[in-house]
Amino acid sequence: MSEHKSDIRTGVYVCHCGTNIASVVDVREAARHAASLPGVEISREYKYLCSEPGQALIRQDILERGLNRIVVAACSPHLHEETFRTAAAAAQLNPFHVQMINIREHNSWVHEDKARASRKAEKLIRAAVRRVAHHKPLERVRVPINPAVLVVGGGIAGIHAALTVANAGRQVYLVEREPSIGGHMAMFDKTFPTLDCAACILTPKMSAVKAHPNIKLWTHSDVTDVQGYVGNYRVKVTRWPRMVREELCSGCLECVAACVFKEAKVPDEFNFGLSKRKPIYIPFPQAVPQVPLIDMENCIQFRTGKCKKACAQACGDRKAIDFQQGEEIKEVDVGTIIVATGSKTFDAERAAYYGYGTYPNVYTSLEIERLVNACGPTAGRVVLRNGETPKSVAIIHCVGSRDENTNRWCSRVCCMYSLKLAHLLKEHTGAEVFNFYIDMRTPGKGFEEFYQKLLNEGVHFVRGRVAEVTEWALDQSEEGKLVLRVEDTLLGLVRRIPVDMVVLSVGMEPHADASEVRRLFNITCSSEGFFLERHPKLAPVNTFTDGIFLAGSCQGPKDIPDTVAQAGAAAAEALALIGAGYMEQEPNAAYVVEDHCSGCGACSALCPYSAITLDAGARRSSIHPVLCKGCGTCVAACPSGAIRQNLFEDEQIFEEITGVLTHG
Amino acid sequence: MSNRPKVAFYWCASCGGCEEAVVDLAEVLLDVAAAVEIVLWPVALDFKRHDVEAMPDGSIDLTFLNGAIRTTEQEEMAVLLRRKSKLLVAFGACAQLGGIPGLANLWDRRSIFDAVYADAPSTVNPEGVRPETEFREKGRAVELPGFYDDVKTLAQVVDVDYLVPGCPPTPALLASAVEALLNDHPPPRGSVLAPDRALCEDCPRRESKPETLLVAEFRRPHLTMIEEEKCLLSQGLLCLGMATRAGCGAACIRGNMPCSGCFGPTSRVKDHGAKALSAVTSLIDSGNQEEIDRILATIPDPVGSFYRYGLPASLLRRKRLET
Amino acid sequence: MQALTLRKMKFQREALPQWVEQISDIPGCERVYSCIQCGTCSGTCPLSIYMDFTPRRVIALVREGFRTEALTCQTIWLCASCYACTAHCPQNVHITEVMYSLKREAIRHRMYPPRFPIPVLAQEFYKSVRRRGRNSEFWLVLRMALRSNPFLLLKMIGTGWRLLRTGRLSLKREKIERIQEIQKEFAAPREAIS
C-alpha cells in the first residue's frame, strides 16, 4: 500500500546529457511542467545527472527536503537505473522509490520534431510521477553463488578463462566439442605482430589445463542442457564416445601405430585434408588430452565388424580401447558460466569468383597456416599441390568480409594475419608476394610497425579488391598460371597479375549452430549472429542473463591479445560473483496475496520455473521468491487479481497509462 | 408513524428476476417486512412518482434499486431516489454491472429501433411508427422517456453506497445485506456485499481440478455430455468461476452448468471480461499460432462469453459508435 | 601528351552536393553513398581498360558531386550494361544503373562529343521505336551511321553483304498494328529528347 497522497514528496530530475537530450527536448520546460504535477516537491534540470555532482544534488534534496520519491528523466534504465538507486540509498531512501524514464534513446535520439519530442518527454514524466507514488520500499533478494564455474569452449579464450578461475582456487569444468583443446590458435605457426611461435606459447597452457587440480576437462563433449539461474545452474554435459577410454589410456599411441591401415588414408580434418590420418588418431601431436579416438565411418571394425583389432592388441591389458563405449552424461552444478565457443572461418567456396575448390592452388589462409607450420602436413615446406614451390603468391584480403553479399562486417584480424602470412611465405619460399587489400587496418600495439616491416621486405601492396581469379591466359606469360584481374585503385589502372598460388584471407563468422547454443544458455545474438554483450562499452563480457559471461570471438571477431584480455575479464567477473558469495536479485518477483487467492490454479501452468505451488488443501497458491524470475505472466493471468508483482504492480502500470494519455 | 427503518425497492431496466429474489425471501420476507417499513415497491404496491417526490430528502433509510439505466425516466428516478435515500444499493447484476440488458451496448439506439420497429420478422408497422419523446393529439401532449444509445450501470449515473451482485441475487444474500446494512456497523461504503474471492473457492468440484489445467478445445454445454463432479473447465467448458466473485453458493455448477459470471469480478479487477479472457487463454495448450487460433475458434462469441453481464461496467463499456 | 603546364586541381566550389542527392534518388542509384572504392567494378568490367575514368572513379566523381567530369567522360558510353560490376559489387551499388542515369543526363544536356556514335544510336533506336513500336536493325544502323560517321558504312559493307546472303539482313521496316497504344502511353509530358 502506498502512503496517503499527501505524504508523497517527489523530486523530478531532468538530465540534459550534455546536448544529447537538451538539443532536442526542451528540458527547462519539461522541468517546469513536472513542478506543476501533484505530489512533486521539487523538479530540476541538470547537465549530467549521472555525474557525482548530479547525484549529490539528488542526495541533498532527499535529505534536506525530505523527498520520498525520485523520478529521473535521462537515458535508458539499462544504463543508469542502478546509479540513481544507489544515490537514493546513500541518502537513506529506499532505492526502489526511484523511477527512471528514458528520454534519450527513446526520445531525443530518435525524434527530430523538437516540439513533439518535448511534449513526449512531458508525457513520460507525468507517467513516472504518477507511477512512483505507488512504489513500495523493497528489499533485494540474495541468491547464493555456487563457486564452481563452467567454461564452454577450449580455444585460447576458454583455456585462459579456465586457468584464471582455477588459479584463484575455484573448481572449473571445461567443455570442448573437439577431441582436443587448443582451437584455432593451435593451427597457427606464428602469431602477429611479434612472430612468436603459437605452439610455444599455447602448448604450455594446454598442458597446464590438463594438469590443473581444479580443472575438470571434458573434450569431445557438448553441453546439452542448462537449467536454473545465476549462482545455481545445473548443467548436463554429453561426452561423445571416442572408443578409447580416457582414464585407461596412457597416450603411448601404440594403437595408432598398430592400426591395420598401414598408411593413413583418411583426410585429416585438422590439416584440412592437406594430409591423411588413420581411423584411430590424435588430431595433432600436441593434442590435449593425449588420447586417441576412433572415427566410426572409417574404422573397419565399425564398418564390417571384421577387423583383427590390432589397436586393441597393441593396447594390451590396459584395455583402453573399448568398441562398446557409449555416450556418457555428466551433470554438474555451477554458479556461473563462461561461454567461449569461438567462431568459424568463412567458407571460401561462397566467393565463387576466386575459384576456391575449382583451382587446386587457391588456398584459404588457414590451410596456409598449416602449410607453413613446422609440424604441419609438409613439415613447414610450402609447396603447391603438385609439390613445386610457388614463385609468386597472391594474398587476397576481405574474403567474406565487408561484403553485402556474404558478411558485411570487417573481421578485424585478416589484414594482420595476411601480413604475417606474406612474411612467412616470403621467408619460406622467397616467392614474390602480392597483398590485395581494400583498406589496410593495423590498429594495435606494434601493428603499424609490422606493416612497415613488410613494406620494407619488398612485398607488393595493391590497393584494390580482386575481381576474379581465372586460368584464362592472354599470352605466354600467363600460361598455366592463376591470373588475377584487379584495379590498382592507387594507379587507377586495371592490372592482370599471374601467380602460382592464391591465398584467400577468409573472415570470421559465427558458428552454424550459434543460435541453438544461444538458446541453450538463454543469451542474445546480434544481427550478425555473434553473441550480444550486455553493453558494448560498460558490460562487454556480461550477457543479459546474470551469471553468464562471454569470451573470445563468439562475441565478435577478435585477435589473440583481445581474446585473452576478454577471457581474463570474463573470469574476473565470475570470480567477483563468487567472491561476494551471493548476488542480489532485482526484487521484481511475483507474490500471491493469500486472502485474495481462491486457489483456481490458473497460474500454475504458466510458470516456466515451476515457482508456483498450489496447496490444494488450503486452496491457495504460493510463489517461491527466488525461483520466480519476475516475468509477470502469472500476474497478468490471475483472474481474481490475487497475484501481484513487485516493481510492476497493476496500479503502477495503470498510472503510467493514464500519465502518457492525459492531455496538457 | 412507526420508527421502523424505511426501505424502498425500485426497478429500472430489468427482467423482474431481482423482484422475485425479494419475494423468494418467503417467510423471511415476513420478518423483514415486520422489521422494516416498505415505503416504495412498484411491483407489489401502487406508488406514484409524485408520492416519492413528496417525501423529504433522505427520508428513506435504504433503497434497493435493481435494473440498468437505459432511458431518461430511469435516470431521473435513480437521481430522485438517490436524493430521497440515506443508503442506495445497486441490487443485482443489471444495476451493478449492466446485466443482460447491457449487451444492448453492442448496438445503438437507431439499430435497436430499426430491429424492433421495422426489421424484426414479427413486426407489423406499416406506418413505420417510431417512439417519439413527445406526442401531441388534440392539444394534449404525452411525453415518453428518451432512449439512450448506452445502457449504463446505476453507479454510472448516481453515487451508489453498496452493491449486491447476482442475476438474481440469492435471497440469502439479500437477507444478509438487509441485516448488515441496518445494524450499527455497516460495511465500508462502496463495498460489494459478497465475498471478495473467486468462485473456485466454494466450488464443489474443485478437488477434481487437475494440478496443471490445460485445454485443447472449448466445448459448449448444449453440445456436451457434462460429467457431474468433474471440474467443468477441465472438461473444456468455458466456466468463469475462477474469474467470478463467490457468494452464489455455486448454484449453476451444482446444476451442472458452467459459471457465466453474473457475480462480476473481485474488487481487484477492473475489467471482468479481460481478466477472464486472460486467465482462460493461459490454459491453452499450444505454442503455435495456427493451433492457438484453432482452439480459440471454439469460443464462438468472445464478448457474449466474457461480458455476458458486465459490458456497460467494462473498461470500453460498449461497441464503438460510428462517429 | 598533355601540355606540361596543364593545371590539375579540383576546387570545392565545383562540387554539387545537391546533384549527388538527385542521382541517389533515382531508382537503383540509392546506394552510391555506400561505395568503399574497392575497385571490384573496374576489375570485373571488360571495358574498364578502354575507359578514361574507371567505373570506380566515376562513382567517386558522383559521390563528390563533380558533375561535369562525370557526364563528359567516355566511361559512361563504353559501358555495355553487362551488369558484371553490379553483380560483383560488395556494397550492392547498382553501378550499371548509375551509368544509365549519367548517360540519360548527358544526352538530355548534350554533354557528349559531337557525332559520337553511341548516343546517336540510342536516339535513333528511341525514335524508330516510338514511331513504329519495333526497331529494324538495318535501318537503325544505317541512320546511326549517317548521322554520326558515314565512313562506318564502308566498314560494314562486308558484314552487311554476308548477312544479306544468309538472309539475316531484313530490309523490311517492322511496325506494330496498334502503334497508337504506345503513342498514348507516351502522351504524358516527358522530358524532351533530341
Place this chain on the structure above:
Amino acid sequence: MKADDSGLAARGYLYYPGCSLRATGVAYEESLLTLFRLLGLPLRELEDWNCCGATSYMSIDEGAAALLSARVLSLARQQGAEDLLAPCSACYLALRKTQDSVHRYPRVQQEVEESLARAGLTLLNSTRIRHPLEVLYTDVGLPAIHTKTVRRWRGGQVACYYGCQLVRPYEGVDKAQNPTRMEELLQQVGVPVVDYALKTKCCGGSLTGTLSEVGLRLNYILLKEAARKGAEAIVTVCPLCQFNLDAYQRDIRQQSGERFDIPILYFTQVLGWALGGGVRELGLHRAVSGRNLIKRWFQAHEPVEAYV
C-alpha cells in the same frame, strides 16, 4: 517434368520473339520453334508485340523503356499467359527489370499504370518471364531431353557462352557465378564441352557497330580463349552475342592478325539437331563463320538405336 506431360504441353508458352529474332537472329527463332515442336511444346506468338525497350533505350529514357516492356507484359496477360518466353537476353532483362522496378518502386508503378491506362491497358505484373534455357532445364528436364535424342553428336568440343544480361543481375535462368545449365543440357545429347572461363564475359553488345575497335577486341578475346581451351565451336543463348561472334570474324582477323573460322551456334540449334531437326529448319545454313565445319558436323547420319 517430362516434355510429353499433357499438363505442360497443354499449358504451352506464349512466345515473345523480340526484334532481333526477326532479323540477324532469325536462325535462333527457326531453331527454337523447331526444337519446341520436336518436344511437343506448342509456342503461341504474342500478338502485336512491340520492342522491349532494351539497353540503348534505357540510356535515353528509362521511364519510356519501362512503358514498352509494360505493354508487352500487359498484352501477355491479356492473351492469357502465365509464362512468357523471351529468348533474347536483352528482352529477357528488360522485362524482368520492368517487373522488378514496378514492384520495388511505388512511383514507377504509378507512372507505368497511369500510362498504360491512357492506352486502355492494365498491368498485371504476375506474368512469369522465362528463357528457353531455363524452360528446357526445369520444365522439360534433362531426362526428357536425353530420351528424346535421336542423333549422335558427330561434332567436336564446344564452349558454352552465356554472355551477360541473361545471368545478371537477375539469377532466374542460372547462377551468375559460373552458370552450367547449358553444359548440362548439351551433355545430355552427347556434346563434349570445354571449361570456359569467359562464359559470362560481355561481348560488347552494340559496340561492334559503334566503337568497332573495342567491340572487335572483346570478341577476339572470347574466340581466342575458346580456341585455346580446344573448343571448335561456341554455343550461345543470345542473338546479339551470336551475331557479334559470328559476323565479325573477318574484321577480327584484320584487327588481330589471327585467323578465326569458328562456328557460333545457338544452343537451340545443337539440341534441335540432336532431337532430329533438319539443317534448314534449324537455320544452320545462316551461319557466317565456320560454314565448312558446320557442313561436316550437321549432316544426317544413322539414327537413334546406335545412340544410348
Place this chain on the structure above:
Amino acid sequence: MAEDKFEPRIVAFFCNWCTYLAADLAGVSRLKYAPNLCVIRVMCSGRVDPQFILDALAKGADGVLIGGCHPGDCHYQEGNYKALRRFRLLQRMLEDLGIERQRVRLEWISAAEGSRVRSVVNSMTEDLRALGPLRWNSRQASPAGAVEAQ
C-alpha cells in the same frame, strides 16, 4: 494540446530484454521515427494484462503496440507465447467491439532489430493516421448519449 493534423497516440508495452533494448539500439544508432508512441516497460510481453490494453484504449489511445522477443527467444522461455494466446483472442473480441485489427499490434522484435522498431512504429503510425482517431474517452460511452430527436 491541439494538433493541426491528427497525430495518433500509441501506447507501447515493450519487454525489457528484447524490444525495449531494440528501442535503445534504435536510439544509439540515431534512427529517426515518429514520436507518436510512449513506451511502458514490462519485464516480459507475458506481463501485458489485457486490462492494460483496454484501459489505454478507453483513456484515449489510438493504438496499442506490444513488443516481445521472437518465438523461441523469450528471456523467460515462453512468456511471448502466452502473450500471443491472449492477444489472438483479444484481437477478435476487439473487432467485435468495432476496433480495427491495426490498432492493437503484437510484434516480435529482438534486441538486435533497432531498425525494425523504426519500421514498425512508422508503419503503425501511418496505419492509424489512415484509420483516423479512436478517441474512445471523448465520444464513446458518453455520460448520457443524446436522446432520439425527430
